[in-house]
Amino acid sequence: MRYAETGYNLEVDLSRGMVEKVMTDPKLTERHLGGQGTAAKILWDRVPPEVDPLSPDNLLIFSSGLLLATPVPGANRTSVDTFSPQTGLYSHSLFGGFFGPELKYAGYDKIIFRGKAPGLIYLWIHNDMVEIRDASHLQGMGAQKTALVLKEELKEPHAQVAAIGLAGENRVYMASIEHANSSASRGVGVIMGDKRIKAIVVRGTRDVNVARPAELAEIAIPLYREMYDNKDCGDSMAHGEGDEFHVDNFAWGNARSRRKKFFSKELEQEWLALEKRLRQRWTGCHNCPKDCHQAIHYPGRMPYFQKCYSKLTYAMGSFGDLSFDYDIIGITQEYGLDAYSTPQAIAFAIELYEAGILTDEDLPDFPAPDGETPEGFKIHESRFFYLVEKIARREGIGDILANGISMAARQIGRGAEEYDHNTIKKFEQVPIKLNYVNYPYFLMYATGEKMNITQIEGSFPQMAIADMKEREKFVKNWDAAPERFKKWLLEWEPRTNLPLDAAVHVCDWNETMHYIDDSIGTCAFLSSFRGQFGGRPPYHIHNLPVFITRASGVELDTDTLWEVARRNRNLIRALNIRRGMRRADERPPADHWKRREPETEQKLLDMYYEFKGWSNDGIPTRETLDRLELDYVSEDFIARGILSDE
Amino acid sequence: MKDGTKSRIIKRITVNLEKCIGCRACEMACSGFHAVPKFSSTNPARSRIRVVVEDRKDIYIPIRAAGYTPSECESRNTYSIKDKNYPECGLCNASCPSRELFREPDSGLPLKCDMCESVPPLDEPMCVQVCRCGVLTYDEWEERRDDQVNREQMEIGLQSLVNRYGVEKVMERIEQFSRNVKR
Secondary structure, eight states: OOOSSOSEEEEEETTTTEEEEEEOOHHHHHHHOSHHHHHHHHHHHHOOTTSOTTSTTSOEEEEEOTTTTSSOTTBOOEEEEEEOTTTSSEEEEEEOTTHHHHHHHTTOSEEEEESOOSSOEEEEEETTEEEEEEOGGGTTOOHHHHHHHHHHHTTOTTOEEEEOOHHHHTTOTTBOEEETTEEEOTTSHHHHHHTTEEEEEEEOOOOEEOSSHHHHHHHHHHHHHHHHHOTTSSOGGGGTTHHHHHHHHSOBTTTTBOOTTOOOHHHHHHHHHHHHHHEEEEEOOTTOOOOOEEEEOOTTSOOEEEOTTHHHHHHHHHTOOHHHHHHHHHHHHHHTBOTTHHHHHHHHHHHHHHTTSSOTTTSTTOOOOOOBOTTSOBOOHHHHHHHHHHHHHTOTTHHHHTTOHHHHHHHHOTTGGGGOOSEETTEEOOOOOEEEOOHHHHHHHHHOSSSSGGGTOOSSOSSOOSSHHHHHHHHHTOTTSOHHHHHHHHTOOTTSOOOHHHHHHHHHHHHHHHHHHHHHTBOGGGTTTTTTTTSOOSSOTTTHHHHHHHHHOOOOOHHHHHHHHHHHHHHHHHHHHHTTOOGGGOOOOTTSEEEOOHHHHHHHHHHHHHHHTBOTTSOBOHHHHHHTTOHHHHHHHHHTTSSOOO | OTTSEEEEEEEEEEEOGGGOOOOOHHHHHHHHHTSSSTTSEEOGGGOSEEEEEEGGGTEEEEEEOOOBOSSOOSSOOOOEETTEEOOTTTTOOOBOTTOSSSBOTTTOOBOOOOTTOOSSOOSSOHHHHHOTTSSEEEEEEEEEEEOSOOHHHHHHHHHHHHHHHOHHHHHHHHHHHHHHSOO
């Protein structure tokens, strides 16, 4: 019997209209766990670097993490993995909600799409019954509206749906996949649209088994209370407290301007009152007691779910207000647009227009600004509404902006490249512009394979706690940390950089925790992202092996779990190396920090590569790969001349 | 019992719909607890508590399986509370042919909440234990009930049988019954 996982993947060949249920190799679970880990192995085996992301030979993989549908609370992440036409590299995103658990109850760990459907289709999975069905009647329909219509049509109120909106159908690169209260972004929605998949509907009524039931329940059941009571886990910033942090520290417009004195007590009251009016309730994801998502009903818009800091990204991109942001998400979520990169692409276009690079010819009937902020920034709410329509429809200039800022800048030319100042590896970054280079952050930005800093950072505190007594207390209760980090935190002089070797280890630990979460499906807000605030994440490197072993039967301890994460991290690195990514690409934007330390930064990269067992060009060495049982990768690298045979 | 009353423990789960975040932890805990061996598997379809969700209408209703009914109602109930229209039968807890809830997915046999009866007894049913948001709360108390036969009610029943079948046939059947029933 298979534990925690079902032991089956669903293979869907869209070109031929074939569906197959395929048993998986339990050895791969031992090596990679599940989720992103096993998905990376499939991408390595089946999508060679010559495959264009928009070709039928690209795969789109939906993976439920290994611990989903077990009693382990807060394990509900579905990983979506493919290759992106925007970056030409590996593309990965996670979404929460209820889809992954339902997929397991239907009897599958993954859905692997290959080929392209001749017309718009949806996939209907009901346990062993799987059908590719015509979706022409859903063409152009909003993502959540699609979910409602399909559940009604199929008379399956308990089914779970993941769908794309107009943006995905039109192959907009920043298209998202929407599901219940969650969504997947970062370049996966475009592939779903390219394969002509409007939606996946899944309903499952099978059992999912665990290896050591009594022992697992003993540690899982008390966690509901612990998580609920722990204010340092979940999306604590969602409940209002994050607003000040985001508006005062992140840059507005096209990642340009800090507004340090923007926030005030009066504004806070005003915003909380507005949210109270718009919010129907707080909601959570499958089997998790944290309420991180707001159900919002904005007048005139379909009710939607707001999560993370999307309530500010459109406001900050446009210098608009909070109400505008809640209004426009009502549109963008139905179109299925990523709330991180879309507002940046729009703000970028507005800057080009203001600079005369884009003209009225590119933007016919472009609205005037809606006014000015007290500091003199122009407010662009109407222009945002205008450009959202253009992008979602790939109409006029929208057809270029829909390729992401980096590619759009090169297509537009005429100096537009200068305005592409917030991308790494052609991908839009969180708009943070700070004064002094921060060593671990330099490494995370430069070398992270998951493209967004929120998917890389998270275990080691961002700042030294100034009060020494408080810091000592923090360290004393810091069960989540491996021993070596305690000393580094205690000795850290506030407002200075960590020693270089500490920076290397911090980057390594931070990203390792994400590689673990993303293979087993535990939410980063309970684990890899949360330790940096408060130091008490419910899941960490020391207790996760116990949960994984008791649920899945895969024997692990702290060291061997770290080793699995290292294997997955190197395999994903290898996917990008094989597509040509090298050291030269590992560069945070020039203006990310005002005061750079080029020599130290290069020294950091040297040290980090060496620590990781990579060459000076960032390529995992043969020795590293073979030690991680990735000898098939080193063989391939040698055959392709990426590594030499010596 | 000498005074003609019986005592029993009344167990109650109070459901606060406003607090539900729709996480369905109750379903996980219920199906795990009732698996054999305990927690060896989970499957919401086997859970005796289900959360009826219509997320775009802000409807979240945890319902516990009550009795099995072989036939569905002659009519349907819908409720509207504070301008919110609840789904048809959405507040009903019967295992009924009109819906797929509360049936064993393999056999189709009805499921019924047993308040997690077990030896030793739990402090609270599992669904309540994992519902930290305070939607489900548990209490219990002892209640004494009048055990005396309500003569009037019995006579109404007997009279209708007599009216329909005649006194002799009814007497005859009662005599046959009384021979078969152990006293």
